[in-house]
Amino acid sequence: MLKKFLSILIFISAVTVCYAELILPAQTSAIRTLAEKNNFSDEELQIYLIKHYGKTVHGLTREQAIQIINRFQSENPPRPTTESYIKEVDEAKDLLIAESLEVGMSKRFYMVDGNVIDGTIISIEDGICAIKTVDGNLNIPINEILEETVDLLKKDGTRYKGPLIHETLEELVIKSKYGDVAVQKKDIKDLDRYQGGRLVPKTEFKKKFYQGEAQLISVFLDPTGFPLEANTFYLSGLSIGYGFTERFMITTKFASNFAGDLNLHPKLRVFHKKTADTEQALSIGIGLHRNYPRSSVLSKYSHYVDVIIDDSTVGKLNRIGLPFEINDGNEPRQAKVSDIIDGNGVYAEFYTVYSSRRKNPTGRGKVGWSVGAKVSNSFSLLND
Numbered sequence: 001m002l003k004k005f006l007s008i009l010i011f012i013s014a015v016t017v018c019y020a021e022l023i024l025p026a027q028t029s030a031i032r033t034l035a036e037k038n039n040f041s042d043e044e045l046q047i048y049l050i051k052h053y054g055k056t057v058h059g060l061t062r063e064q065a066i067q068i069i070n071r072f073q074s075e076n077p078p079r080p081t082t083e084s085y086i087k088e089v090d091e092a093k094d095l096l097i098a099e100s101l102e103v104g105m106s107k108r109f110y111m112v113d114g115n116v117i118d119g120t121i122i123s124i125e126d127g128i129c130a131i132k133t134v135d136g137n138l139n140i141p142i143n144e145i146l147e148e149t150v151d152l153l154k155k156d157g158t159r160y161k162g163p164l165i166h167e168t169l170e171e172l173v174i175k176s177k178y179g180d181v182a183v184q185k186k187d188i189k190d191l192d193r194y195q196g197g198r199l200v201p202k203t204e205f206k207k208k209f210y211q212g213e214a215q216l217i218s219v220f221l222d223p224t225g226f227p228l229e230a231n232t233f234y235l236s237g238l239s240i241g242y243g244f245t246e247r248f249m250i251t252t253k254f255a256s257n258f259a260g261d262l263n264l265h266p267k268l269r270v271f272h273k274k275t276a277d278t279e280q281a282l283s284i285g286i287g288l289h290r291n292y293p294r295s296s297v298l299s300k301y302s303h304y305v306d307v308i309i310d311d312s313t314v315g316k317l318n319r320i321g322l323p324f325e326i327n328d329g330n331e332p333r334q335a336k337v338s339d340i341i342d343g344n345g346v347y348a349e350f351y352t353v354y355s356s357r358r359k360n361p362t363g364r365g366k367v368g369w370s371v372g373a374k375v376s377n378s379f380s381l382l383n384d
Contacts, residue, residue: 027065028057034072044080052127052141064126071139096197098145100163100175101129107167110146110195134274146196150174152183153190164193169230169246217241217249217267224370225281225355227269239265247272261344262290278358285351287376292347297378349376 035045046056053064060068071078097112106120109131117140119133129145131138150172151161160181166173173182193200215228228234228243234251235241241251247269256263264287271282357368 021061021063023058023060023062023065027060027062027069030069031057031065031072034069034077038072038077038079040078040080048078048080052143054127067126067128067139076138096147097143098147098163100147100165101142101145102165105165107148107164109140110148111140112144112146112196147194149194149197151192151194152188154183154187155189156187215243217251219370222370223267223283223285223351223353223372225269225283225353225372226279226357227267227281227283241265256289260291261293263292264288278356280354280356282352282354285353287347287349287351289347291344293344297347297376300378347377349374351375 032042032045035048040048049055049057049060049068053060053068055064098109101121101124103121103124107118109117109119111117117131117133117138119131119138121129122132122137123130124142127142129140129142131140148164149162150164151159152172152174153159160174160176160183162174162176164172165175165180170186171182171184172188173180215226215232215234216224217226217228217234218224227247227249228241230243230246232243233241234243234249238255239251239253241249243249249267251265251267253263253265265285267283267285269281269283271280273280351372351374353370353372355368355370357366360367
């Protein structure tokens with residue numbers, strides 16, 4: 001008797017759980033209504049559900065129904081299966097669909113319909129791959145992502161083949177049957193890429209190795225918290241620089257170098273946070289000058305200097321001239337900073353700067369702000 005009771009109880013519990021997971025009538029109605037608003041016929045809706053979930057609308061679970069409703073209500077809702085779309089799918093049947101997808105994978109993803117997305121996988125659930133990009137989070141069916149594999153030859157003769165699971169400006173991470181390997185791009189002699197099993201012409205991805213994104217590293221003469229991208233060369237009318245990594249860069253003012261003042265300005269990013277809309281960074285930097293004009297240093301801080309003209313008169317130093325005249329054998333003239341301090345010397349300044357920027361609501365460029373502090377050895381020259 002006890003066994004019968006337990007069997008009946010287990011059966012009722014299983015039926016209850018299964019029923020609890022099935023789609024609700026209200027969810028079915030909502031999906032049909034939203035599909036109709038997006039120009040889906042009933043047949044096209046069933047084709048879409050079977051393609052992405054392997055079920056008709058009545059076989060969906062409640063959680064799947066919530067996902068579908070959210071997709072229909074998103075800014076980029078699903079589209080009906082038009083003739084052109086069917087043609088695209090037919091042409092893509094011989095392409096290899098990605099099998100090596102995992103959370104944390106960060107690279108460029110290629111779709112069967114030709115879309116290309118740069119991002120990071122944040123979750124994989126129910127056949128949907130959530131990819132975080134700079135433009136927002138995208139939910140993409142797994143069977144629409146192409147497998148990307150590489151066949152590379154290093155300069156030392158080493159060869160690796162396998163799916164590409166991670167890529168930065170500096171390295172590739174390849175999944176081989178022996179384990180994951182990280183290869184620096186600077187060590188690659190030859191590289192072939194395959195998207196969906198098809199060889200990609202080298203002209204289509206060669207620029208990805210060397211082309212850097214424009215970066216605002218300073219505003220007028222004040223630095224920002226953002227350094228150059230890795231392996232990026234910088235040239236302006238006043239200085240040149242190079243980004244060695246994503247965190248470290250060096251610039252130099254070439255005009256000063258020609259005048260005998262050899263100088264270097266390294267900058268290191270110590271904090272970085274980036275979301276889909278905003279980006280923050282904190283950097284520290286140094287400015288080193290071998291032969292910097294002392295008069296230029298003093299003129300920067302002229303408001304701190306008092307000039308004693310005689311026993312009863314004290315004047316403020318200014319960049320244009322001193323508050324008294326000088327007679328050096330020629331016509332009397334207003335005294336200059338170089339009359340009280342001259343020569344060159346070693347000059348060093350240290351600074352830290354925090355910068356934040358976000359996308360301009362108009363869609364044109366970015367807006368942001370920076371705040372920082374700077375200290376130098378200028379005040380050691382005041383007594384002179």
